[in-house]
Amino acid sequence: MKLLVTGGAGFIGSHFVRTVLAGGYPALAGADLTVLDKLTYAGNPENLPAGANLVVGDITDPALLRRVVPGHDAVVHFAAESHVDRSLTDPAAFVTTNVLGTQLLLDACVAAGVSRVVHVSTDEVYGSINEGAWTETWPLLPNSPYAASKAASDLIARAYWRTHGLPVSITRCSNNYGPYQHPEKLIPHFITRLLNGLPVPLYGDGRNIREWIHVDDHCRAVALVLTDGRPGEIYNVGGGTELTNRQITDALLDLCQADPTLITYVEDRKGHDLRYALNGRKLQDELxxxxxxxxxxxxxxxxxxxTDNEPWWRPTLPVLVPALAWP
Incomplete structure (x- = not known):
């Protein structure tokens, strides 16, 4: 199989790439893999194993896509602007990459006759839920420019399946954590600050609830959907662990052996969703x-x-010190 991974130098995409190349997904063993990544601040070639076939480029560049996409049997589409706080101040970048970029990529897949596509999305497209958990048929009610741009890209993916017959499946995952995540996001942001004795900024009252999944589990789900998922279908990838942001903060304080007085409560994010929760039964039952x-x-x-890989994240410190980071 010739496999193209967009956004493959980012946090989640690079974990998928490393695992494929290490033979971690038997059904993808021996895949000839190409990474397409713009290498923005969130994409890092050091995340990739030596010898990975990296093409530096933007998914909003149609000419580049016409050169890169043909010849690939399958595409896994991770590439996206993904940080909610950044979407509040620069929403145009999110619409351009997440909406237009997805449309242009799928156009190229149709033209090249790609036989399988997985579009990687997020639970944030559903909005906020006070109780229970979202199924795949839940209405889309995004509350941030980031979430709205991902919801739009999901609908474009579905339209390309329905209109052009492109065999694309959509995955919607809960909050990821793990190694190689850029320190703008909550868990690595708080870890790196606490390791430096810096205060951690907790939005509002800290009661916002997120569902967490390790990046290794998420990527394994994506691989399953790629090989065995049904075209035109949506699959929720739930982590099953619900915690308030304050509970996450307390756990990190304990693991970093940091003083609880480092918690600093700050003004809440605009439109901050209270709770996310996914029903992942479909993925469990089918795959x-x-x-x-x-x-x-x-x-x-x-x-x-x-703690052991400070040289990887230390260059981000001038940016992360004043920054806020949230899932």
Whole structure:
């Protein structure tokens, strides 16, 4: 199989790429893999194994896509602007990359006759839910420019399946954590600040609830959908671990052996969703997916990774010190 991975130098995409190339997904063993990544601040070639076939470029460049996409049997589309806070101040970048970029990529896939596409999305397209959990048929009610741009890209993917017969499936995942995540996001942001004795900014009252999944479990779900998922279908990828932001902060304080007085409550984010929760039964019933990484174990391993890999994240420190970071 010739496989194209967009956004493959980012946090989640690079984990998928490393695992494919290491033979971690038997059904994808021996895949001839190409990474297409713009290498923005969130994309890092150091995330990729030596010898990875990296093409530096933008998914909003039609001429580039016409050169790169043909000849690939399958495409896994991770490339996206993904940080909610940035979408509040620069929404145009999110619409351009997430909406137009997805449309142009799918156009190129249709023209090239690509036989399988997975479009990687987010639980944030559903909005906020006070109780229960979202199924794949839940209405889309995004509350941030980021979430709205991902919802739009999901609808474009569905339209290309329905109109052009493009065999595309959509995955919607809960909050990811793990190694190689840029320190703008909550968990690595707080870890790197605490390791430097810096205060951590907690939005509002800290009661916002997120569902967490280790990046390894998420990528394994994407691989399953790629090989066995049904075209035209949506699959929720839920982590099953619900925690308030304050609970996450307390766990990180404990793991980093930091003083609780480092918590600083700050003004809440505009339109901050209260709670996310996914019903992942469809993925479990159809493809047999079950999360393997217990949250406590995965979080402790993540803290150890950032502790042991300071040269990887240290260059971001001038940016992360004044910044806020949230899932």
């Amino acid at each position: 047999g997916f079950i999360c393997r990484v217990p949250f406590a174990e995965g979080l402790a391993a993540t803290v150890r990774w950032y």
